[in-house]
Amino acid sequence: MEKYSAYRDPGTGIQPFLTPVPSPGSHSAVLSAALLPLQYAVGLLRLILIILLATVYALVAAVFAVVPPLKRVISSALIRAVLFCLGFFWISTEIVSKKRGRSQKLKDSWNPGAGDLIVTNWASWVELLWLAYRFNPVFVLPIPESPVQKAFSITPSPISSTPRRRSGRSSMPEVPSSSRNPSSQIEIIGFTPVSLLTIIRETGRAPPYVSVTKATKPRSLDEIRKTSDRPVVVFPECTTSNGRGLLRFATLFQQQSLPVKGWNLFVMCVRYVGRPSSFDYGLRETIRYDPPTGLSPTVTHSIPSLSSFKGKLNPLPHIFTLASSLTTPALTIRLLAQADSPSSPTFMVNEILNVGPGVTARDELAEASAVLISQLGKFKRMTMGWEDKVRFLEFYGSKHT
Template sequence: MPAALHSFSFLPLSDIVAQHIMEKFSSFRDPGTGIQPFLAPVPPQERDFFVTFLTPVRVIVAALRTAVVIVLTLVHFVLVHVIGFLCRPVLPLQDLISWLGTALLARLALYAIGFWWVSTELVVRKRGKLPENKWNPRAGDLIVSNWSSWIEVLWLAYQYNPIFVLPVANAPTALSSTRDASSISYTPGRKTGTGSAAISSVNRVLSSPEVIHGFRQAPSSAPLRSLEDIRRSVRRPVVVFPECTTSNGRGLLRFTDVFNGASVPAKGYDIFLMCVRYDPPTLSQPSLSHSIPDTTLNPLRHLFQICTCLSPQSISIRQLPLSESPSSQLFMVNEVCAVLIARLGKMKRIGFGWEDKYAFLDFYRGRR
């Protein structure tokens, strides 16, 4: 028997499948760090009799929890978007309904999913120094964060009732029209001859950044506006995700220049930086990051999966004090934010951007 076949003969089938999947998508492994930022993290492959035995209970609990979250979502829509819309002539009343309804219902949803508490830490980069400014975002302030799941969106909604903005850009045609990941070239991994460099030599290049044409408030179909225009006109903080897409949380994607046109230095508003981290999945805890969206009813399937966990869910929020945020004269706000958030979350920065995620999803859904 050949040595390669002999080594595989002792591997469980699930391990062989997992290794095959990793090799299949190795062209989307960051060449500088060896990190695959788009595939969902998978738990260990060994079996657990206790987890298997409780499967029927976990399914029933997940169904009940998911139903509760759906009901809370419907109540939020009626309360905030219907009743709140009817109260538009009285802006203070509309703001009160939006704040109370969002904070209460979002927190109940987090409880139903299993987030009984959320670990929040104010991180000071200099040891022994007390933070001069605590987090208190006001209307027009920017909250800048990495993005791994819809869960941090729910937490931000509960905590600050902000405005979420979505960037709009042209689809990367050169990548979207290429369904074969071997059509362009680089060698993934460090060029050491071992490790990730030895997995595959599938050819690929990192995409070039696309220009952001404007932003649209979510959920909304309003005309495109600049981030500065939105920031000046809203009565709540504004959340920006410069990665412009979700990753699996293993690294920080390349930041898009979402601050193009914003006033620097920041005058009349503050920039708050935070980083979200999730624990790796286990046999009883599915991955909390959500890097691959479902094509229909997203993220309902992911919600059901994480609701099968019978133990409390864990999320870590690390925030930078306002005194250490980029509010001074800086030549590239997005670059400074990327550096600070990476340090805040102890994450490696990755050369891939949302354009590469676009190509990954095209390849992933076309080759399944």
């Protein structure tokens, strides 16, 4: 949409925050309209079942908290049942290595343990379910040093102002010229562990998160990692995008040298749209993106459900949308072989850091992770970050609430 053009990444031209929508007037849209009663019936039935499974999951988490092994088995079964109800009958998962012909020997190498970190991109609440089902990890939410200054409270300077051509079509809302450039980075001073249900409710939002109160004491990743009896999942983007590219990573590992020693780092990426023409690790072919259709809604969740009781039921409307789909949604998980991870003794620092533009010297691990994830998913890296997402949500909410 033209009115959101200020929130398009200047380097790549990608709009990373808007929800992908079907093309108007397509054949699938007409067929979807005809099948709407059936979709609603299927969606309602699936949604009721998902709510029941979520309720049982919450009860299991409370009742069997003192018996972790039993809790893990039951919780994993319930989460897999939810994914099945959503249409994810099979989730494509592959371990990718820089060396060809080695994939068959790596099936058992991707096994995060207690105190290890899993670093990945973030596009939906669905990958949260997959991670919880496979690894039973600890999820963390970031705590920023300060809130983002509101875009509409910034007065554009005469130098940064861009003259606008005046025409009869002047209904497009004015956006300060200062918001057209990527926002400056705000330091992440720590994290707080949250439950699976909590981080699902926060999907689509941006820091500071509602679930993280001002009284919450920030904890470093190293502290959380050392005291955890499970793997820890970190989202360096700090918020969700629509999966079209990779947002700017926050500085999370400033004191960490490469290669990592004392613990393991597992790198993965999630893809919901498009397929590269080749799955070879080092190649950089263009990606053909398949937009959503009337029968296949997007799985990504970059914007929280603002209209559902002021967002308190987020992401329930999106869950219903996926549950109403009569097609099988696509989800591909790509895992980087541990031999190529920044925690491998054979990790070549110069080889990776020289690949990506704009190397951040003070956080080599975050930069290396960004380069590796962009290669895994064939993503373009953007200069926009979670700070821009905050301003986008402010602007978007002013038009839709």
